[in-house]
Amino acid sequence: MFRGIDDAVLGSLGWPRPGYLLVLAVCALLVIVGAIGYAFQYFLGMGVSGLSIPVGWGTYITNFVFWVGIAHSGTLISAILYLFRTKWRNRINRSAEAMTIFAIMTAGLFPIIHLGRPWVFFWLLPYPNYRHLWPNFKSPLAWDVIAISTYFTVSLMFFYLGLIPDLAVARDRTKPGWRQKLYSILALGWTGRYEQWRHYARGYLALAALATPLVISVHSVVSWDFAMSLVRGWHTTIFAPYFVAGAIHSGLAMVIVLLILLRRPLGLERLLRVYEFEQMALLMIFTGSVVGYSYAVEAFLSWYSGDVFEQQFAAFRAFGSWAYSPLYWALIVFNVLLPMTFFVKSLRTDLRYLFVAAILVNVGMWLERFVIIVVSLGHDYLPSSWAAYAPRPVELLITGLSFGFFLILFLSFVKLFPSIAMGELKEQMLQQQEGK
Amino acid sequence: MMAETALIRARFEDFGSFEHALHALSHSSFTDYEAYGPVNLAEIEYLMPRKGSAVRGCATMGAVVGLVTLFLVSVLSSRIYDLVVGGKPPVTALPFIIPAYEGTILMGAIAAFVAVIALSRLEGRNPPPAYDRRFGQDSFGITVNCNAAEVDQAIELLERAGAAEVEKVE
Numbered sequence: 001m002f003r004g005i006d007d008a009v010l011g012s013l014g015w016p017r018p019g020y021l022l023v024l025a026v027c028a029l030l031v032i033v034g035a036i037g038y039a040f041q042y043f044l045g046m047g048v049s050g051l052s053i054p055v056g057w058g059t060y061i062t063n064f065v066f067w068v069g070i071a072h073s074g075t076l077i078s079a080i081l082y083l084f085r086t087k088w089r090n091r092i093n094r095s096a097e098a099m100t101i102f103a104i105m106t107a108g109l110f111p112i113i114h115l116g117r118p119w120v121f122f123w124l125l126p127y128p129n130y131r132h133l134w135p136n137f138k139s140p141l142a143w144d145v146i147a148i149s150t151y152f153t154v155s156l157m158f159f160y161l162g163l164i165p166d167l168a169v170a171r172d173r174t175k176p177g178w179r180q181k182l183y184s185i186l187a188l189g190w191t192g193r194y195e196q197w198r199h200y201a202r203g204y205l206a207l208a209a210l211a212t213p214l215v216i217s218v219h220s221v222v223s224w225d226f227a228m229s230l231v232r233g234w235h236t237t238i239f240a241p242y243f244v245a246g247a248i249h250s251g252l253a254m255v256i257v258l259l260i261l262l263r264r265p266l267g268l269e270r271l272l273r274v275y276e277f278e279q280m281a282l283l284m285i286f287t288g289s290v291v292g293y294s295y296a297v298e299a300f301l302s303w304y305s306g307d308v309f310e311q312q313f314a315a316f317r318a319f320g321s322w323a324y325s326p327l328y329w330a331l332i333v334f335n336v337l338l339p340m341t342f343f344v345k346s347l348r349t350d351l352r353y354l355f356v357a358a359i360l361v362n363v364g365m366w367l368e369r370f371v372i373i374v375v376s377l378g379h380d381y382l383p384s385s386w387a388a389y390a391p392r393p394v395e396l397l398i399t400g401l402s403f404g405f406f407l408i409l410f411l412s413f414v415k416l417f418p419s420i421a422m423g424e425l426k427e428q429m430l431q432q433q434e435g436k
Numbered sequence: 437m438m439a440e441t442a443l444i445r446a447r448f449e450d451f452g453s454f455e456h457a458l459h460a461l462s463h464s465s466f467t468d469y470e471a472y473g474p475v476n477l478a479e480i481e482y483l484m485p486r487k488g489s490a491v492r493g494c495a496t497m498g499a500v501v502g503l504v505t506l507f508l509v510s511v512l513s514s515r516i517y518d519l520v521v522g523g524k525p526p527v528t529a530l531p532f533i534i535p536a537y538e539g540t541i542l543m544g545a546i547a548a549f550v551a552v553i554a555l556s557r558l559e560g561r562n563p564p565p566a567y568d569r570r571f572g573q574d575s576f577g578i579t580v581n582c583n584a585a586e587v588d589q590a591i592e593l594l595e596r597a598g599a600a601e602v603e604k605v606e
Contacts, residue, residue, distance in 0.1 A: 139521070198488075
């Protein structure tokens with residue numbers, strides 16, 4: 001009855017095609033070159049980066065916020081769409097969840113990379129110490145650590161719990177060897193017994209219900225890293241919803257990019273249909289609209305507040321700099337106007353167009369974080385301290401490292417574990433057969 | 437002297453006959469039976485001897501523990517490490533809601549996860565002998581534990597319900 005699903009999904013775990021190996025090699029190269037760049041920074045100090053007073057946060061924190069944002073749509077697709085019983089999620093949720101885990105791991109590199117003395121990173125950990133260091137629970141930075149580590153832990157449990165029934169199928173269908181041993185260990189002896197399903201179903205629902213407010217809270221907390229300070233362009237109450245919508249927007253774009261890239265090499269064209277991509281594109285119209293509304297409100301309130309500093313800053317960001325203003329307009333085009341083209345059915349169902357558009361949305365979302373961080377810090381209340389910042393080669397190499405690192409993890413995952421939730425797809429098929 | 441027992445295993449190729457067999461079992465004298473399937477079997481709960489689950493209760497308890505713990509950690513550690521930052525008193529309740537909120541979700545989720553693993557008895561590496569590999573893939577299964585004298589009756593019941601295969605395992 002369900003053999004076709006198992007065959008297609010487990011068939012994708014076979015020996016990779018040359019294209020896959022080529023992409024993997026390019027990613028490995030990015031990681032190696034980026035690691036060399038980081039070695040320079042480690043031994044020579046932070047001076048090799050472009051970071052200085054007043055722009056103390058630059059490309060590294062941009063990357064951190066970008067990757068945390070990418071992590072958001074995984075749990076959105078898994079948890080929120082699960083609670084809404086959205087059927088199209090069943091074919092993409094596994095990849096989106098894996099993307100979430102790997103994106104948080106990638107984001108987690110940057111606070112360490114950003115440290116001037118990374119060898120004493122453990123000073124950040126809360127443990128009784130003579131330096132009287134302890135997390136200041138009134139600081140958004142402490143909230144950030146708690147929120148993101150919670151998000152990672154909950155996402156990992158949600159991901160693993162969903163994977164267990166499929167690991168059991170993989171265990172039962174794999175020939176004896178290291179793969180079968182791995183699946184046997186991870187499947188924990190799952191047999192699909194009613195006793196297991198009745199606890200599993202409730203546990204999965206409970207985790208979905210707990211993960212849903214978490215999606216909203218995590219990027220709200222990340223936005224408060226900025227909004228709680230008195231920096232121009234940061235100190236605004238719209239930042240939390242604006243960041244949450246932006247995070248989901250970029251995450252959806254990344255899921256589209258990854259799945260379009262992989263559906264053919266993995267032979268999953270029949271399971272990953274154009275319909276699923278179309279639904280994600282429609283969701284991006286919504287998130288793009290929220291992001292566009294936030295940009296508009298930000299500009300409007302700068303004017304309406306009557307605060308001359310805010311007004312001057314908004315004008316500077318949009319029109320005042322040959323270096324930064326084009327980036328500001330580019331992010332509006334990529335994040336807001338481009339997703340609006342998805343209203344045209346022929347465009348949102350054209351996977352080549354969707355692929356290019358999703359990449360540009362990700363570029364736009366990276367630029368958004370860059371403009372928020374760099375332009376505000378470089379253009380504060382004191383004109384004598386205004387400064388420009390541009391990433392130095394080391395920062396660009398480390399940015400490349402993050403993409404390579406993320407893609408290596410994701411590409412390894414899709415060849416090692418079932419990348420489509422077989423159990424949920426079977427359930428959906430059964431419901432269709434029963435006319436539900 | 438204990439009566440000799442037997443384990444009967446039946447395989448079903450469609451959900452309808454599987455459900456029908458469980459219906460027949462629930463109205464019979466057999467009480468020790470188990471169902472297997474490749475999909476969530478919540479639909480057949482009304483036919484099974486054991487219903488409900490303590491997972492939600494565990495998640496709620498974990499959430500409450502997380503809420504209280506993280507709030508207390510914030511308050512008590514701020515009293516011990518009472519550095520004044522930004523002119524604010526070390527203990528201010530409102531900002532501590534954020535760690536408490538995250539603690540609620542974290543501990544609730546951990547409790548739910550551990551409860552699923554523990555209550556489902558997911559501790560082994562190898563499935564039991566009663567398990568047929570096809571149950572995880574494209575078939576549904578029922579095992580009946582009964583007295584040796586009832587074996588024929590159990591086999592007949594399962595075959596009549598539409599089982600594709602019925603065999604005595606032990």
